[in-house]
Amino acid sequence: MTGGFARTIQTYLRPERLPTIWCQGCGNGIVIGALIRALAGSGVRREDVVVVSGIGCSGRASGYLNLPGFQPTHGRALPFATGVKIANPSLMVVAIMGDGDCLSIGGNHFLHAARRNLDITALVLNNSNYGMTGGQYAPTTPKGGLTTTTPYGNAERAVDIPALAQVAGATYVARSTSYHALELSGYIKRALVHRGFSVVEALCHCPTQYGKMNRLGSPVNMLKLQRDLAVSQARAASMPAGELAGRIITGEMVKPEGQGEEDYTTAYARVIKRAMEQARPVEETHECIPSLSGGYDPPLGKPTLLRVG
Amino acid sequence: MGVRRVWTGNEACAEAAIAAGMRFFAGYPITPASEIAEVLARRLPEVGGSFIQMEDEIASIGAVIGASMAGAKSMTATSGPGFSLMQENLGFAAMAEVPCVVVDVQRVGPSSGVATHPAQGDVMQARWGTHGDHPVVALAPWSSRETYDVTVKAFNISERFRLPVVILSDAMVGHMSEDMEVPGSLEIVERPRPGVPPEEYQPYRAAGDGVPPMASFGDGYTWYTTGIVHDDTGFPCTGHPPTIDRAIRRLNSKVTEDVAMYEEYWLEDAEAVIVAYGSVARWALAAVKGLRAEGCRVGLFRPVILWPFPARELAGALGRAALAVVPEMNLGQILGEVERAAPKDVRVVGVNRVDSRMISIQEIAGVVKEACSS
Ligand code: SF4
Numbered sequence: 001m002t003g004g005f006a007r008t009i010q011t012y013l014r015p016e017r018l019p020t021i022w023c024q025g026c027g028n029g030i031v032i033g034a035l036i037r038a039l040a041g042s043g044v045r046r047e048d049v050v051v052v053s054g055i056g057c058s059g060r061a062s063g064y065l066n067l068p069g070f071q072p073t074h075g076r077a078l079p080f081a082t083g084v085k086i087a088n089p090s091l092m093v094v095a096i097m098g099d100g101d102c103l104s105i106g107g108n109h110f111l112h113a114a115r116r117n118l119d120i121t122a123l124v125l126n127n128s129n130y131g132m133t134g135g136q137y138a139p140t141t142p143k144g145g146l147t148t149t150t151p152y153g154n155a156e157r158a159v160d161i162p163a164l165a166q167v168a169g170a171t172y173v174a175r176s177t178s179y180h181a182l183e184l185s186g187y188i189k190r191a192l193v194h195r196g197f198s199v200v201e202a203l204c205h206c207p208t209q210y211g212k213m214n215r216l217g218s219p220v221n222m223l224k225l226q227r228d229l230a231v232s233q234a235r236a237a238s239m240p241a242g243e244l245a246g247r248i249i250t251g252e253m254v255k256p257e258g259q260g261e262e263d264y265t266t267a268y269a270r271v272i273k274r275a276m277e278q279a280r281p282v283e284e285t286h287e288c289i290p291s292l293s294g295g296y297d298p299p300l301g302k303p304t305l306l307r308v309g
Numbered sequence: 310m311g312v313r314r315v316w317t318g319n320e321a322c323a324e325a326a327i328a329a330g331m332r333f334f335a336g337y338p339i340t341p342a343s344e345i346a347e348v349l350a351r352r353l354p355e356v357g358g359s360f361i362q363m364e365d366e367i368a369s370i371g372a373v374i375g376a377s378m379a380g381a382k383s384m385t386a387t388s389g390p391g392f393s394l395m396q397e398n399l400g401f402a403a404m405a406e407v408p409c410v411v412v413d414v415q416r417v418g419p420s421s422g423v424a425t426h427p428a429q430g431d432v433m434q435a436r437w438g439t440h441g442d443h444p445v446v447a448l449a450p451w452s453s454r455e456t457y458d459v460t461v462k463a464f465n466i467s468e469r470f471r472l473p474v475v476i477l478s479d480a481m482v483g484h485m486s487e488d489m490e491v492p493g494s495l496e497i498v499e500r501p502r503p504g505v506p507p508e509e510y511q512p513y514r515a516a517g518d519g520v521p522p523m524a525s526f527g528d529g530y531t532w533y534t535t536g537i538v539h540d541d542t543g544f545p546c547t548g549h550p551p552t553i554d555r556a557i558r559r560l561n562s563k564v565t566e567d568v569a570m571y572e573e574y575w576l577e578d579a580e581a582v583i584v585a586y587g588s589v590a591r592w593a594l595a596a597v598k599g600l601r602a603e604g605c606r607v608g609l610f611r612p613v614i615l616w617p618f619p620a621r622e623l624a625g626a627l628g629r630a631a632l633a634v635v636p637e638m639n640l641g642q643i644l645g646e647v648e649r650a651a652p653k654d655v656r657v658v659g660v661n662r663v664d665s666r667m668i669s670i671q672e673i674a675g676v677v678k679e680a681c682s683s
Contacts, residue, residue, distance in 0.1 A: 017544065047507075050526045052375070063533060063544060068526050070378065071535040072371065073401050079368035083375025083383065086359045087333050088527045091379065109371075112364040268359060275354030 005037065012036040012046070014066045021060055025219030027178035027204035031125050032061050034181050034202070035094075038189035039067075042092070049092045052081040054101030057132045058125035058204070061096045075105030078113040081120050089119070089265040092192060099126040099140040103159055107139070114168035114197045119263040121191045121198045122170075124161055127206035135209030142246075146213045161201040162253040171196035171261050173254035177203040179226035180250065187252060194256060196263045203248055311493035318456040318482040319386075321489065322412055323348035325460035326384050328495055331410070332358035333376035333383035335369040337391060340424040341480040342414040345386035366391035370398040374407045380525030382464055386412035388480075389431055390421065392438070399473050400439030401536045403560065406513070406521065408467040408500055410460070412476040414483040417665045426665035427480035429587055432642040435475045436616050442557060444564050447475040447616040449587040450482055454489035459613065462570070465498035470564050471520055477615065479638070481588040481667065507531060513556070514541040519563035569622055570613040575601060579608030581632040581677050584623065584647050586612050589636050589668055596673040607677055615643065620650035627655050634677050636660035636668045656680065 013036070022028045039049065051069030053062035054077045062069040072080045077095040085093045102110055102124045113120060129147050130136040137147040137154050140161070145154045165173045172194040174187035184202055191198030205211060205222035216222050226248065233251035236244060316324070323345045326334070334353055336346040346362065353360040359376075363369040369385045376383040387395065392413045402409055417423035418430045435447040446466050450456040459476060467474040503510050503522040512532040515521045521541075524530035533543045538553050540546040546553060574597060576582065585593035590611045600607045610626045612619050627633055633655055635644045644659045651657055660676045662668050 047529050047531060048527065050379070063535065066531060068531050069533055070405065071537070072374070072405075073397050073536060076367060076371045076398065079363065079371030080375035080378075082361070082363070082368070083333065083335065083372035083377070084379045084526055085375075086361060086372070087376035087379035087381035087383070088525075091527050108364050109368055112368070268354075268361075272354040272357055272359075275351070276357070279355040 008040045009033070009036060012039060012066055013064055017064050020064055022057060023208040025207045026057070027127065027206065028058050028061065028125060030178040030181050031058075031123070031184065031202045031204050032064065034185035035096075035123060035188055036065075037185040038192055041189050042192045044092045044192070048090065049094065050081075050084050051094050051096060052077045052084065053095070054097040054106070056098040056101050056130065057127070057206075058096060058098045059101065075101050076109065077101065078106060078109040078120070078122065082113060082118055085118055085120055086265060086268070089269075093120045094192070095120055095122045097122060097124050099124060099128070099161070100130050100138040103139045103161065103164070110164075111168045114165055114170040114199070116264045117169060117171055117196045117261055119195050119197070119265060121188070121194075121200070123188060123191075124199065124201045125204045126161065126201055127204045127210060129206060129210040131206045131209045135213055145210070147210065148213070162199065165199040166254050169197070170199045170254060171256055171263075172198035172252075174199075174252040175201040175203070175248075176250050177226040177230060177248060178205055179223045180230065183250070190252070194260070195266075196256065196260060311491040313488060313490050315486050315488050316453045317344065317484055317486050318450065318453045318478055319344040319414065319484065320348055321453040321457040322386070322460045322476065322478065322483075323352065324491070325457040326410070326464070327352055327356060327358070329382065329461045329464040330497055331382045331384050331464060332356070333373065333381040334358070334385065335361045335363050335372035335376070335383070336385045336387065337363055337366045337369050339366075339388045339391045341416055341483050342386045342388045342391075342412065344483070345412060345414070366394040367398060370395040370402075370409075370411065373409050374398060374402050374405075377407045377409050378526055380528065382408070382468070384410040384412065386414065388414050388416045388424075389418045389434075392431055392434060396434075396438040400441060400443060402473040403439065403443035403445070404536050404538070405534045406471040406523070406560070407473070408471050408523075409473050410463045410467055410476065411473060412460075412478060415477060415479040417663065423665040425480060427482075427588060427638060427667070428663065428665070429477070429479060429589065429638040429642065430663070431477060432615060432639065435477055442561055444470070444472050444561050445475060445616050446470070446472065446564060446568060446614065447477050448570070448614050449477040450613070451587055451590045451611070452482065452489070453485070453487040455613070456482060457489065457491065461495055461497070465496070466568055468500040469498045469520070471500060471523060472564070475616075477587065479588050503530065511541045512543040513539060515559060515563070518565075519559055564617060568614055568617065569619040571619050571622055572609075572611045572613065573626055574609040574611070576608040576610065576626050578606050579630055580606045581634060581681055582608050582610050582627055582630045583634045583636065583673065583677065584610045584612070584643070585636050586615060586643065589638055592668055592670050593636055593673055595670045596677065599670060600674055600677060605677070605681065618643075618646045618650070620646065623647065623650045624652060627651050630655055632677070632680050633657045634660060634673065634680065636673050638662055638668065
């Protein structure tokens with residue numbers, strides 16, 4: 001760790017909240033380190049960032065970051081972030097979510113935030129299972145994977161997060177792993193400065209739950225596994241499908257071309273402009289007519305109306 | 310003097326929200342509340358505000374809370390099924406103390422029930438819908454004009470005490486067009502803002518009145534909050550029972566009783582008191598008038614703010630009475646509150662309908678007369 005990054009870490013973390021609740025050897029810290037590097041490199045002031053996180057191991061990240069932020073309900077980081085961004089479009093809004101949080105309980109919100117092309121960065125820490133609740137299977141658990149709720153092997157297929165983000169309309173999409181921390185940080189930085197809905201999937205090793213259940217060895221072993229399984233998009237393109245089974249395809253799956261597509265708040269600003277131009281004076285919007293009887297019945301007795309203090 | 314309009318309760322609600330300073334609305338279409346969204350989709354951008362139709366009600370209330378944290382007065386509107394979906398996030402608003410207004414234009418339930426007809430079945434859901442002990446304020450208007458007043462009041466209470474406020478309208482109040490006067494001037498309350506510099510700000514250090522000042526995202530304060538029970542700093546305190554206890558108790562005691570709002574009609578000599586709220590109170594008032602004309606000593610107590618329930622005020626109103634009659638379009642949700650509030654010697658009788666039709670004047674009057682004579 002260079003002296004410079006140590007100082008950056010000091011600025012972006014809340015030392016009084018440390019140590020984290022994360023297990024020793026967990027990949028979350030590496031991914032949040034990559035996020036800090038990216039934030040520091042983005043040139044945006046800390047006060048102008050809002051971090052909204054999900055519930056689960058990675059959801060605790062917002063509390064360790066010395067940035068304005070909050071941790072709402074499970075699966076709903078994106079709707080909350082939507083409100084923040086629309087109410088104050090000048091804020092840089094980052095949603096930190098786990099895979100179950102973002103794609104299972106929050107799956108519908110993910111689709112629609114991407115479709116709207118809201119200028120939000122979704123950082124998805126994918127540890128292949130529900131770590132905090134004891135290692136149950138997630139929509140990202142590989143087929144055949146062992147978890148506490150798939151003791152005979154997972155019968156379901158795992159979701160491909162970048163592919164889903166792409167069809168849903170995200171305008172920047174990338175994937176990397178906790179082993180490739182610097183590459184990951186570069187992707188996150190591009191996602192942060194991209195004006196539109198960005199998704200970065202960070203495959204993140206979970207030695208305590210998923211690693212243990214599937215006998216993947218020590219945290220270091222799990223990192224090595226990521227190194228060995230990772231294959232860049234370019235290389236993957238020339239590999240036969242059979243060889244790609246079980247590999248982790250990394251890279252930038254969607255990149256904006258030229259100006260890129262218009263983001264939601266820019267589009268809505270035009271709605272506001274049009275509405276203001278077309279607005280009629282208040283007097284003309286409704287017809288003024290004399291009072292009809294039988295409306296708000298005036299009190300017959302002596303009503304006691306207490307005022308709000 | 311304000312201008313006169315012919316507005317439905319839903320239109321009055323939308324216009325009042327704008328007048329109260331609401332600038333962010335997120336919602337999902339549902340009968341009989343959709344007109345609120347439709348009016349606001351047109352009106353909000355005219356005043357520089359934002360309207361968004363979210364993917365569901367869970368997302369709607371989430372966006373509303375997020376927008377409020379970024380400084381915008383915000384609101385959503387729904388009916389029973391959507392209100393059920395919002396409950397978890399409403400708990401977050403209560404816990405993180407985020408002002409917002411939720412309009413529930415009630416229809417017959419449970420489940421899809423009868424979408425186009427009025428009911429009052431969400432009274433207890435408004436009070437206890439989300440888990441845990443939490444504060445709530447709920448108001449039940451009986452006319453278009455009162456929907457307007459109550460909507461402004463809902464924002465004022467929400468901002469003043471930093472909590473979600475529920476408006477319990479119903480399909481009749483929401484859909485009926487009425488002539489009404491739009492108030493010319495309004496009293497508008499804004500949330501308490503921090504007076505200390507950012508480095509000294511603790512988001513949940515409550516002022517003397519139990520309400521902590523609230524910073525907005527983007528205004529220079531680096532604050533944090535979570536739905537996990539937290540201390541003054543906004544960070545989890547789950548390992549410290551006394552702090553947990555203090556936090557939950559403060560949440561539940563910050564709404565002082567001075568939010569009581571009710572009307573009394575002919576209670577001075579009333580031997581029987583009808584306790585009615587929302588649209589049913591219109592029929593109840595008509596019943597009182599008819600019974601008075603027959604010489605019956607009957608009055609009406611009409612709570613406008615249902616939660617916190619004005620138990621003390623009602624107990625006072627029942628001072629001379631031997632009988633309380635509680636007509637409701639449910640199977641007796643406020644009835645229990647009336648029983649709790651009433652002095653021991655007052656008999657409490659319900660008049661209940663859940664068949665999607667209004668309770669008639671004759672039904673209410675009949676029960677009063679029968680109970681009076683027995
Ligand atoms: S359970 Fe897994 S993901 Fe959660 S903190 Fe432990 S190692 Fe990390």
